[in-house]
Amino acid sequence: MFKRILIANRGEIAVRIIRACKELGIESVAVYSTADKDSMHVFLADQKICIGPPPASKSYLNINNIISAALLKKCDAIHPGYGFLAENAEFAMLCSKNNLKFIGPPEEVIRLSGNKSKAIEIMKQNKIPIIPGSNGNVKNEKEALSIAKRIGFPVILKSSFGGGGKGMRICNNPKELLDSFHITKSESLSSFGSDHTYIEKYIQKPRHIEIQIIADNYSNIIGIGERECSIQRRHQKLIEEAPPENISLKTIKQIKECAIKAASIIHYNNLGTFEFLVDSNENFYFIEINARVQVEHTVTEMVTGLDLIKHQILLSSGEKINQIDNNLTGIKQKGKAIEFRINAEDSENNFIPSPGKINNCFFPGGPGIRLDTFIYPNYIIPPYYDSLIAKLIIWGNNRTEAISRSKRALQEFHIDGIKTTIPFYKKILENKNFIQGKIHTHFIEEEFEF
Ligand code: MV4
Numbered sequence: 001m002f003k004r005i006l007i008a009n010r011g012e013i014a015v016r017i018i019r020a021c022k023e024l025g026i027e028s029v030a031v032y033s034t035a036d037k038d039s040m041h042v043f044l045a046d047q048k049i050c051i052g053p054p055p056a057s058k059s060y061l062n063i064n065n066i067i068s069a070a071l072l073k074k075c076d077a078i079h080p081g082y083g084f085l086a087e088n089a090e091f092a093m094l095c096s097k098n099n100l101k102f103i104g105p106p107e108e109v110i111r112l113s114g115n116k117s118k119a120i121e122i123m124k125q126n127k128i129p130i131i132p133g134s135n136g137n138v139k140n141e142k143e144a145l146s147i148a149k150r151i152g153f154p155v156i157l158k159s160s161f162g163g164g165g166k167g168m169r170i171c172n173n174p175k176e177l178l179d180s181f182h183i184t185k186s187e188s189l190s191s192f193g194s195d196h197t198y199i200e201k202y203i204q205k206p207r208h209i210e211i212q213i214i215a216d217n218y219s220n221i222i223g224i225g226e227r228e229c230s231i232q233r234r235h236q237k238l239i240e241e242a243p244p245e246n247i248s249l250k251t252i253k254q255i256k257e258c259a260i261k262a263a264s265i266i267h268y269n270n271l272g273t274f275e276f277l278v279d280s281n282e283n284f285y286f287i288e289i290n291a292r293v294q295v296e297h298t299v300t301e302m303v304t305g306l307d308l309i310k311h312q313i314l315l316s317s318g319e320k321i322n323q324i325d326n327n328l329t330g331i332k333q334k335g336k337a338i339e340f341r342i343n344a345e346d347s348e349n350n351f352i353p354s355p356g357k358i359n360n361c362f363f364p365g366g367p368g369i370r371l372d373t374f375i376y377p378n379y380i381i382p383p384y385y386d387s388l389i390a391k392l393i394i395w396g397n398n399r400t401e402a403i404s405r406s407k408r409a410l411q412e413f414h415i416d417g418i419k420t421t422i423p424f425y426k427k428i429l430e431n432k433n434f435i436q437g438k439i440h441t442h443f444i445e446e447e448f449e450f
Contacts, residue, residue: 001317002026002077002101006070007045009081010060012372012391013295014041017079020309029073031066033059035382040374047073054384060084063091070100077101077316083386086292087114103316105270105291112266113289117160117198119266123286126265128258131277131285133200144181144199145174151201157181159188160196165235167191170202205440206277208232209244209252209284211259212300213272214311214328220321221263223256224308225300225333231428233351233444238421239428241338242299245399245437251282262286271297271312280440295341295391298372302337302395335395336402340410340425342373342390344381347424355383359417364409368395368402381418389420399437403429424448 004027007017014030018041021028030045035054042048049069052059059065061084070078078100080086086104089111095102104110112119121136132151137160138144148155148171157180159167167188171177181197189195208229215221228244229237244252259274266289273290297308306325314324321328345351357380363371373390375381381389394409396402407429410422428434431447 002313004029004046004073004075005077005079005103005313006031006066006073006075006100007041007079007081008060008066008085009079009083010036010039010041010374010385012374012388013081013293015044015374016372017081017309018044020307020313023307024310024313026313029069029075031060031069033384035384038379040376040379049073054382056084056385060385063088063094066091067094067098067100070095071098075100077103077313079103079313080292082292082294087290089114101316103270103313105268105272109266109268109272110291113272113291115160115196116158116162116288117196119289120198120286122265123262126261128262128265128286129284131200131203131287134198136198137196138181138199141178141181144177147199148174148177151199153177154202156200156202157184158198158200159184159192159194160198161192161194162188167197203277203279203285205442206230206279207244207247207440208275209247209255209278210273210275210290210294211256212297212308213259213263213268213274214308214315214321215263215269215272216315216321217269217318218320219264219267221260221268222321222328222331223260224306224328224331225304226252226256227296227299228439229296230439230441231434231443232441236341236343237296238341238343238444239338239425240296240299241336241399241402242303243333243336245336245439247278248282251278251284255284258284258286262289270315271308295388296339298370298391298393299337299339300333302370302393303333303335304331305334306331335397336399337393337395338402338406340392340394340406341388341421342392342413342415343387343421344389344418345387345421346419347421348419351421353383353387354419355381355387357381357417358415360414361416362412362414364392364412366408368405369393369409370395375415389415403435 028045051065092102169180185195212224231239370393
């Protein structure tokens, strides 16, 4: 078991990881930029070390400073959280070179997960359902046109190494495809260091459903639960729920089996998520792998009662799944959990970032409420990092109870001094289609942005 873990992150996820370390009796070391010296994770960790100036490129993304900090503090492992270095294969490699256990999947798995068209090719070879398309890099315009003709318009061009919706273009006809092809390639090269681009049939208004996987070093793989992550705006997820509503148990069972098979094909190891798009007829397609813990892991924790971060740490230290928990294979999800990402953004004003001083705050409580946050009265949210300041996670025996509890919790929640997405969530909770669970990836633009 580890003695001391360096947490290479900030904000709510750093706090979340420190909490897991404490419960496991592991010492925690916080790293921070000079902009974060008063941040909650710095106070909660057993030790702290400054790793650079405010810009992430000079601090939380500064591989040399982070590895040096871990060595200086005599840590035996590094937890990267999500974002920053969490899916950086070079970083994972440098950790092992320095005898620091990277808490995440092996370097090769991270590398493959980052190469989306390669991952899709492998899944196709193994009969995992994928979206009809090129199943790999498209070399030139001629090839692009012939694939599009075969699968039919509209199609979508995607950068193999892209992410977060960047490097994607929808093309409705041959002209749009020809116009977009070179732009996508050159943007991919400049943004992601490779011009690899693939084509897929464009699925109208899909749902985004993902499977949480946990896998140990001994090829034991378990599907822990399913999440609905369709409620997003400009590729930023806003609300997630577990388990998904309005989808047959049969389809969920099939998706889960595919995710477990996919994980085993690529020798997945550690915590991971397999993402699927699901169309209105419940056809489902593998799209990508998230080789990290995700923001929304909490909804799965709420319906399973598991502590996924503790599991992740134990798996990394070499424990077998059945050593950790004998009942994990038969794990069941109970009730419904909904997560609201509270962002420091003005949802009334095009969601522009709203950093600054929290003059005061009051947090909701009572049955079924969990709040993962790092804010406190008089804390100043720095402008340098993402705008997520809290995750409000609600549990109910069923979706109706989860929704009424969510309304109550959002009414209790007060953050004074900055704008947040709380008012927007109050509106969503009054939306008829949301209440009926009629949601898909274009829900927000259809219902709220005219
Ligand atoms: C798609 C798609 C429709 N058809 N692929 C967006 C991010 C990336 N992970 C995949 N994405 C999509 N891929 C095909 N062939 C629609 C989306 C998409 C989306 C997916 C998941 C969650 C939100 C989304 C919002 C818009 C578009």
